[in-house]
Amino acid sequence: TQLWKPQIGTVFSCSDFPRQRMTELFIVAAERSGDELGAALIRDLKAREESISIEGIGGESMALAGTPSLMDITGLNILGFVEALKNYSLVLRKVRECVDIILQKSPDAVILIDSWGFMVRVAQRLKAAGFDGKIIKYVAPQVWAMRSGRSRTLARSVDLLLSIQPMDAPYFQRHGLETVYVGNPVFDMDFSKGQGADIEAQFGLGHRPLLSVWFGSRPSEIATLAEDFKKTVLSLKRTFPDLVVCVPVVESIKTQLEPYLDEMRELEGIHIVDEAEKLAVMSASTAALACSGTVTSQLAGFGVPTVVAYRVNAITYFLAKQIFKPDHISIVNIAAERELLPEFIQDDVSPPILAEAVSQYLNSAKARDFASQALLAQTRLMGAGTGQKASEKAAQAILAAL
Numbered sequence: 020t021q022l023w024k025p026q027i028g029t030v031f032s033c034s035d036f037p038r039q040r041m042t043e044l045f046i047v048a049a050e051r052s053g054d055e056l057g058a059a060l061i062r063d064l065k066a067r068e069e070s071i072s073i074e075g076i077g078g079e080s081m082a083l084a085g086t087p088s089l090m091d092i093t094g095l096n097i098l099g100f101v102e103a104l105k106n107y108s109l110v111l112r113k114v115r116e117c118v119d120i121i122l123q124k125s126p127d128a129v130i131l132i133d134s135w136g137f138m139v140r141v142a143q144r145l146k147a148a149g150f151d152g153k154i155i156k157y158v159a160p161q162v163w164a165m166r167s168g169r170s171r172t173l174a175r176s177v178d179l180l181l182s183i184q185p186m187d188a189p190y191f192q193r194h195g196l197e198t199v200y201v202g203n204p205v206f207d208m209d210f211s212k213g214q215g216a217d218i219e220a221q222f223g224l225g226h227r228p229l230l231s232v233w234f235g236s237r238p239s240e241i242a243t244l245a246e247d248f249k250k251t252v253l254s255l256k257r258t259f260p261d262l263v264v265c266v267p268v269v270e271s272i273k274t275q276l277e278p279y280l281d282e283m284r285e286l287e288g289i290h291i292v293d294e295a296e297k298l299a300v301m302s303a304s305t306a307a308l309a310c311s312g313t314v315t316s317q318l319a320g321f322g323v324p325t326v327v328a329y330r331v332n333a334i335t336y337f338l339a340k341q342i343f344k345p346d347h348i349s350i351v352n353i354a355a356e357r358e359l360l361p362e363f364i365q366d367d368v369s370p371p372i373l374a375e376a377v378s379q380y381l382n383s384a385k386a387r388d389f390a391s392q393a394l395l396a397q398t399r400l401m402g403a404g405t406g407q408k409a410s411e412k413a414a415q416a417i418l419a420a421l
Contacts, residue, residue: 040070041070041071041072042068042070042071042072042127042421043071043072043073043074043124043125043126043127044064044071044072044073044074044075044126044127044128044129044130044417045073045074045075045076045121045124045126045128045129045130046060046061046073046074046075046076046077046081046086046129046130046132047075047076047077047117047121047129047130047131047132047138047141048075048076048077048078048081048092048132048133048134049076049092049095049113049132049133049134049137049138050078050092050095050133050134051078051080051236051269051271052133052236052312052313053077053132053133053134053158054077054078054079054080054081054092055080055204056132056133056157056158056204056410057075057077057080057081057084057086057130057132058077058080058081058083058084058086059084059204059207059408059409059410060130060132060157060410060413060414060417061073061075061081061084061085061086062084062410063408063410063411063413063414064414064417064418065085066414067414067415067418068418073085073086074086074089074124074126075088075089076088076089076090076092076117076120077092078092079270089120090113090116090117090120092113095109095110095113095134095137110136110137110140111140113137114137114140114141114144115144117141118141118144118145118148121141121145121150122145122148122150125152126152127152127153127421128152128153128154128155128417128420128421129141129145129150129152129153129154129155130155130156130157130417131154131155131156131157131177132157132158133157133158135160135169138156139169139172139173139176142154142156142173142176142177143176146176153178153179153420153421154176154177154178154179155177155178155179155180155181155417155420156173156176156177156179156180156181157181157413158181158182158183159173159180159182159183159184159187159190159191159198160173161184162187162190162191163184163186163187163190164353165339167190170190170191170193170194170196171194173191173196174191174194174195174196175194177196178197178420179196179197179198179199179416179417179420180196180197180198180199181199181201181413181416181417182198182199182200182201183200183201183202183203183204183409184200184203184350185200187200188200199412199416201409201410201412201413201416202402202407202408202409202412203316203350203401203402203409204408204409204410205313205316205317205320205350206316206320206398206401206402206403206409207408207409207410208298208317208320208403209298210320210321210403211302216303217299218265218296218299218300218302218303219303222263222265222290224263224303227261227262227263228259228261228262228263228305228306228381229262229263229264229265229300229303229304229305230252230255230262230263230264230265230304230305230306230307230308230377230381231264231265231266231267231300231301231304231306231307231308231309231318231323232248232252232264232265232266232307232308232309233266233267233307233308233309233310233314233318234248234266234268234272234276234279234310235272235310235312236269236271236272236312237272238272238275239331240272240310240312240329241272241275241276242275243330243331244310244328244329244330244368245275245276245279246279247328247368247369247370247373248279248308248310248328248373249279249282249283250370251308251370251373251374251377252264252283252289252308253282253283253286254370254371254374255374255377255378255381256286256288256289258374258378259378259381261288262288262381263288263289263290264283264288264289264290265290265292265300265303265304266280266283266289266290266291266292267292267293267294267296267297267300268280268291268292268293268294269294270293270294297314297317301317301318301321301323302321304318304321304323305323305324305380305381305387306323306324306325306326306377306380306381306387307323307324307325307326308325308326308328308373308377309325309326309327309328310327310328310329311327311328311329311348311349311362315327315349315350315351315360316349316350316351316398319351319359319360319394319397319398320394320395320398320403322391322392322394322395323391323394324380324386324387324390324391324394325360325394326360326361326363326373326376326377326380327348327349327360327361327362327363328362328363328364328368328373329348329362329363329364329365329368330364330365330368331365333365336364336365347362348362348364349362351394351397351398351401354397354400354401355393355397359390359393359394359397360394361376363376
């Protein structure tokens with residue numbers, strides 16, 4: 020380094036002084052859960068680094084965090100082999116559109132959140148186009164559950180993996196992909212039971228039990244489960260007249276769900292609430308009936324005894340059975356290696372079966388307490404209510420990589 024001493028009378032312009040270059044990031048989320056992860060990540064990145072610019076593609080949560088979407092992600096919330104095939108042309112078109120936007124913006128790094136099928140194609144196209152920024156994947160494909168070959172594919176497509184499951188790393192590191200375990204964001208929530216007080220007062224619970232019902236967030240989940248969930252709720256109301264039922268509804272599927280909700284509203288004690296109240300509802304729940312997904316882990320973190328249901332296209336189910344390794348579908352059950360959350364899949368999803376499973380928790384305080392304590396113990400092992408948040412660790416890892 021050469022030191023330069025200006026002479027008296029030297030005239031300076033702004034360009035003569037060194038300026039800190041703005042770091043430019045681009046975050047992509049293709050579905051609702053990824054959008055929420057993106058929003059948390061945006062907030063933590065901005066809190067840690069002032070000289071940072073964040074643009075992206077996502078949904079409402081990312082927009083509220085200050086990053087409005089530069090592309091419409093409608094239609095990309097897809098799960099299942101058959102469902103993916105039906106939407107293949109849409110996915111490819113959106114991949115091309117997404118890559119074109121990123122190349123035009125030319126950021127220092129791209130963070131691709133979850134959504135394996137969509138994001139790996141984006142990463143591969145960016146590599147092929149000569150993108151010289153870092154490509155970071157946030158949330159790994161679950162190669163420990165099925166299709167372990169994806170670990171090699173991802174290692175060739177991205178520069179850094181931010182993992183949310185402790186069992187991820189070995190599968191990717193063996194192929195030379197730098198992997199940082201940041202923890203599961205599901206367990207970053209506030210799991211204090213006091214949140215339910217507002218719901219208890221709002222619905223005048225007293226000693227009445229509260230069943231929360233979670234229909235899912237994907238159109239395919241509503242199509243395959245809503246009728247059975249509705250009939251299950253109506254059956255339980257006949258058996259337990261004092262039962263209060265609360266249904267938090269995701270805005271994206273509200274229109275599709277409306278016919279089922281209309282029939283449920285006719286009964287006293289059934290309340291439809293906005294998803295914004297979900298934590299309070301979970302906290303106040305005596306038991307729950309839920310579509311398999313992130314919400315089941317969140318309910319487990321509150322210690323809510325939960326009956327889990329899922330149904331997919333018959334071909335999708337047949338193919339999944341051939342390659343899916345774990346004995347369970349819920350992350351909490353997989354981690355515990357036992358069924359802490361009763362699971363009902365495909366033909367086992369029927370109103371009589373689901374009603375009987377939920378009734379066991381409504382009838383017996385002993386069964387509820389046993390299930391609740393087991394869920395609390397398991398989710399604490401998985402990080403619920405302890406330590407630094409996953410989004411904070413992810414933000415640190417991204418800034419360190421840059």
